[in-house]
Amino acid sequence: MQIELITTTPAFDALESEWRAIEGLTPRNSLFLCWDWQRLWWAHYGEGRHLRILVARFGGQVVGIFPLYLETHRAFKILRVRKLRPIGSGGDTAPDDLGMLFDPVHEQAVARAFVEHVLNNVPGWQLLDLVDLPADSALVACWAQKSAQISGSIERTPVNRIIYGDLPPDWESYRKGLSRNRREVLGRKRRKFEAQPDARFFQIHQDAQVDRAFERLAELHRLRWQGRTEELSFASPQYLGFHRALMHALLAQGRLRLYGLEMNGQTIAMFYGFRNGATLYYFQAGFDPKHLALSPGEVLMGYVIEAAIVERCTRFDMLKGDYGHKRHFFQQTRETLGLRVHRPGLIHWLYRVKAKLAGNRASAEPAEDMGVADTKLTANSVTE
Numbered sequence: 357m358q359i360e361l362i363t364t365t366p367a368f369d370a371l372e373s374e375w376r377a378i379e380g381l382t383p384r385n386s387l388f389l390c391w392d393w394q395r396l397w398w399a400h401y402g403e404g405r406h407l408r409i410l411v412a413r414f415g416g417q418v419v420g421i422f423p424l425y426l427e428t429h430r431a432f433k434i435l436r437v438r439k440l441r442p443i444g445s446g447g448d449t450a451p452d453d454l455g456m457l458f459d460p461v462h463e464q465a466v467a468r469a470f471v472e473h474v475l476n477n478v479p480g481w482q483l484l485d486l487v488d489l490p491a492d493s494a495l496v497a498c499w500a501q502k503s504a505q506i507s508g509s510i511e512r513t514p515v516n517r518i519i520y521g522d523l524p525p526d527w528e529s530y531r532k533g534l535s536r537n538r539r540e541v542l543g544r545k546r547r548k549f550e551a552q553p554d555a556r557f558f559q560i561h562q563d564a565q566v567d568r569a570f571e572r573l574a575e576l577h578r579l580r581w582q583g584r585t586e587e588l589s590f591a592s593p594q595y596l597g598f599h600r601a602l603m604h605a606l607l608a609q610g611r612l613r614l615y616g617l618e619m620n621g622q623t624i625a626m627f628y629g630f631r632n633g634a635t636l637y638y639f640q641a642g643f644d645p646k647h648l649a650l651s652p653g654e655v656l657m658g659y660v661i662e663a664a665i666v667e668r669c670t671r672f673d674m675l676k677g678d679y680g681h682k683r684h685f686f687q688q689t690r691e692t693l694g695l696r697v698h699r700p701g702l703i704h705w706l707y708r709v710k711a712k713l714a715g716n717r718a719s720a721e722p723a724e725d726m727g728v729a730d731t732k733l734t735a736n737s738v739t740e
Contacts, residue, residue: 388451420466466492513694521686576642
């Protein structure tokens with residue numbers, strides 16, 4: 357197996373056909389690792405960062421891709437840390453399910469080769485900061501096996517819990533799976549919306565409709581969250597440019613799911629998601645708080661779930677964030693985790709001191725207020 361290190365944008369572009377081919381081979385393929393998300397993210401967020409994409413070839417064929425970049429990050433206010441990070445992380449648009457693309461026939465060999473290459477043949481980094489890895493990923497297992505062999509340290513960061521649900525074959529079966537109270541509330545709210553003048557649920561199908569719908573989604577999101585959070589989406593030029601371009605690209609492939617609710621000729625709520633394989637993903641939404649009495653966000657989610665069932669999706673994934681409103685619709689959970697690999701040296705020592713101080717502060721607080729501290733990674737800890 358040969359590992360190639362891609363460091364230039366033209367070389368990145370030359371990978372497109374092979375990248376798209378291996379997308380179709382990777383089990384549980386993540387949309388956040390697909391060509392369009394990765395390449396467009398780099399176009400909008402890559403300034404000041406340096407490509408470090410690993411490509412594994414066996415018999416001349418690409419059998420794995422590990423998309424990384426190197427950046428200089430200020431730490432402790434006075435020092436600079438050279439971080440190696442996954443493409444897609446580090447900006448203001450949060451991905452889920454990162455890691456590597458791979459041919460399942462070669463999964464274990466590819467993961468081992470990538471780990472060895474990062475440690476021995478990718479120069480310049482002091483901290484490898486991996487995020488949103490599936491807990492049962494071969495990469496996680498390979499780093500766990502390496503933890504006792506390398507100088508420096510490997511830590512596992514706290515898990516992210518993701519809510520999802522397996523979809524039944526028809527809407528009525530889904531409704532019957534809800535509690536009696538939830539079923540009645542959902543039905544009552546839908547009927548109330550449908551009684552409004554010119555009420556309708558719609559989907560964006562045409563490329564010419566995307567820009568206007570995107571603008572309305574951004575407006576509705578800001579209306580919904582203005583004053584309730586300091587971290588508004590659809591705020592930075594990078595976020596706006598990236599997601600607008602992504603919507604056009606995904607629509608052309610039949611992957612975009614952009615839905616809305618309309619009444620009196622005005623869109624009052626919108627849902628932004630993706631279809632990948634047989635799974636529909638909920639990424640972002642917004643609604644006009646002037647119509648809060650109609651519960652537009654909840655009503656829209658019900659319509660979207662029904663639409664997913666009609667198009668024969670078998671899973672609905674709410675992505676990152678264990679929020680109560682998501683559990684109104686689904687109860688199943690899965691987990692992703694992060695890994696930090698430190699090179700030995702001053703930076704490693706300072707991070708250890710920082711973690712120790714944070715741990716001391718946490719232990720002095722009441723148990724119900726304690727956060728989850730980073731844990732050392734061992735071969736057994738990946739499933740703890």
